[in-house]
Amino acid sequence: MFSTQFVLSFALLLSLPLLFLFGPRILPPKHVQISLTDELDDLALFHRATLASLHPPGSISRLGRTNPKPKIAFLFLTNTDLHFAPLWERFFDGNHHLYNIYIHADPSVKLTPPGGVFEGRFIGAKKTERASPTLISAARRLLATAILDDPLNLYFALISQHCIPLHSFKFVYKSLFSPGSSRHSTRYRSFIEILSEEPQLWDRYTARGKNVMLPELPFERFRVGSQFFILTRPHSLVVIKERRLWRKFRLPCLNTDSCYPEEHYFPTLLSMEDPTGCSHYTLTWVNWTGSTGGHPHTYQPAEVSQDLVYELRASNSTYSFFFARKFSPDCLIPLMDIADKVIFRD
Numbered sequence: 404m405f406s407t408q409f410v411l412s413f414a415l416l417l418s419l420p421l422l423f424l425f426g427p428r429i430l431p432p433k434h435v436q437i438s439l440t441d442e443l444d445d446l447a448l449f450h451r452a453t454l455a456s457l458h459p460p461g462s463i464s465r466l467g468r469t470n471p472k473p474k475i476a477f478l479f480l481t482n483t484d485l486h487f488a489p490l491w492e493r494f495f496d497g498n499h500h501l502y503n504i505y506i507h508a509d510p511s512v513k514l515t516p517p518g519g520v521f522e523g524r525f526i527g528a529k530k531t532e533r534a535s536p537t538l539i540s541a542a543r544r545l546l547a548t549a550i551l552d553d554p555l556n557l558y559f560a561l562i563s564q565h566c567i568p569l570h571s572f573k574f575v576y577k578s579l580f581s582p583g584s585s586r587h588s589t590r591y592r593s594f595i596e597i598l599s600e601e602p603q604l605w606d607r608y609t610a611r612g613k614n615v616m617l618p619e620l621p622f623e624r625f626r627v628g629s630q631f632f633i634l635t636r637p638h639s640l641v642v643i644k645e646r647r648l649w650r651k652f653r654l655p656c657l658n659t660d661s662c663y664p665e666e667h668y669f670p671t672l673l674s675m676e677d678p679t680g681c682s683h684y685t686l687t688w689v690n691w692t693g694s695t696g697g698h699p700h701t702y703q704p705a706e707v708s709q710d711l712v713y714e715l716r717a718s719n720s721t722y723s724f725f726f727a728r729k730f731s732p733d734c735l736i737p738l739m740d741i742a743d744k745v746i747f748r749d
């Protein structure tokens with residue numbers, strides 16, 4: 404007896420070679436693709452982290468009795484050495500029970516493993532590339548790993564190897580967790596830039612082709628913002644659970660000049676899910692004056708001074724900037740010189 408099941412399987416089997424024949428023509432050529440294996444790996448990780456959050460392990464009730472303090476998860480996203488590791492080391496010094504560190508380092512780059520507080524803090528990483536959705540995946544991997552690792556991680560700060568701290572750890576911690584930071588509501592907010600009126604927004608929206616983002620994402624809801632954010636735990640969970648927008652944002656760009664998926668995915672998603680729970684500004688300063696090829700101004704050693712630190716801290720929001728980028732690696736020495744006297748003295 405021919406069952407419909409058999410016919411169906413046969414039809415599927417027949418269609419496989421067709422997929423190989425026409426697949427390459429349907430898919431746009433030459434761009435970095437996230438492989439199915441990588442995608443499934445990530446989904447499994449995100450799923451584990453989501454489940455762990457629903458059913459926190461017994462340890463949390465045990466911790467509950469000792470009234471532990473919430474922690475900040477620092478998520479370092481890099482494809483080179485962590486040039487400013489000694490500066491960050493001094494930033495973290497003496498606060499070990501208030502933070503965790505996680506590093507996503509592009510595995511195709513050979514880097515010198517940093518010691519001290521960074522030792523053994525590398526997470527399962529995959530290749531990252533500019534103008535591709537791989538930077539979104541890397542950030543989500545960091546968020547999921549940090550959620551899974553420690554239920555006390557309540558804030559998640561994304562940092563790059565070009566970022567430096569502008570304040571002491573105590574200042575950052577107090578600003579995030581003090582009652583003042585949730586003045587406008589009873590819950591903590593995420594600090595993520597969300598902008599809707601930027602030049603070239605349309606080019607960025609159509610970078611994967613016209614109408615490709617529809618119907619999930621009409622242009623009116625498309626947002627842009629700095630890649631570097633500080634998210635709350637509930638928002639981090641929203642980000643790792645999300646699938647609908649990701650299916651669009653993971654598509655390769657046809658126009659790589661307008662392709663910055665990581666500057667769009669997070670602000671767009673959070674502005675759709677919880678606009679009032681977000682600051683709409685970032686706490687990581689960046690200097691776009693005189694930028695070239697999508698890269699902001701990179702500070703050089705001669706520019707490093709006490710005045711620069713004070714200047715970069717100044718913001719128009721409730722908070723002064725916590726971090727700044729981009730700094731060239733050889734700024735380490737002048738920065739270390741003013742670390743205790745200026746940067747961490749507040």
Ligand SMILES: *[C@@H]1O[C@H](CO)[C@@H](O)[C@H](O)[C@H]1NC(C)=O
Pocket residue numbers: 690691692693694700714715
């Ligand atoms: C921003 O960068 C420009 C050079 O591109 C520089 O002249 C300016 O001083 C920088 N601004 C700040 C606040 O550092």
Ligand SMILES: *[C@@H]1O[C@H](CO)[C@@H](O)[C@H](O)[C@H]1NC(C)=O
Pocket residue numbers: 717718719
């Ligand atoms: C603050 O606002 C003033 C006036 O709009 C502007 O000139 C300045 O660049 C702003 N500063 C920052 C750090 O955004």
